[in-house]
Amino acid sequence: MTNALTFMIVDDDADDCEFFHEAISEINPLFKCLTASNGEEALMKLRGEAQPLPDFIFLDLNMQRMDGRKCLAELKKDLNLKDIPVIILTTSASQKDIDETKMLGAFHFMTKPSEYQKLRKEIAFVLSQNKSGHPGITL
Numbered sequence: 001m002t003n004a005l006t007f008m009i010v011d012d013d014a015d016d017c018e019f020f021h022e023a024i025s026e027i028n029p030l031f032k033c034l035t036a037s038n039g040e041e042a043l044m045k046l047r048g049e050a051q052p053l054p055d056f057i058f059l060d061l062n063m064q065r066m067d068g069r070k071c072l073a074e075l076k077k078d079l080n081l082k083d084i085p086v087i088i089l090t091t092s093a094s095q096k097d098i099d100e101t102k103m104l105g106a107f108h109f110m111t112k113p114s115e116y117q118k119l120r121k122e123i124a125f126v127l128s129q130n131k132s133g134h135p136g137i138t139l
Contacts, residue, residue: 004030008054010042012063023120038063039071061090076105087126
């Protein structure tokens with residue numbers, strides 16, 4: 001099995017997407033990163049051009065057009081997408097948001113850290129959980 005995983009970051013903040021991409025590349029330069037600026041764009045890419053499908057989706061909650069909650073609900077209804085682990089990556093630390101997204105099927109909830117190294121450590125922690133069916137992930 002190859003350790004070249006594919007990630008999708010769904011966030012309307014271009015700087016946050018770049019921050020995430022840099023952290024992923026530092027964890028493993030073979031990792032690939034796809035981006036979408038809202039839930040609607042993410043679903044369109046995932047249902048059309050994103051092949052192979054990502055191994056993990058990192059999803060912001062607060063976006064225009066389609067927010068993260070609606071996108072998560074749609075992902076979990078789609079037979080081809082429902083098993084992709086979705087990690088909520090947002091500025092919110094609200095227990096209500098945590099509970100709601102877990103109930104909708106989120107794999108993990110992560111409040112966006114303000115420091116790069118904290119983001120990198122949080123991403124590495126999520127990957128180390130190995131619940132995505134990717135044994136032997138090298139970090």
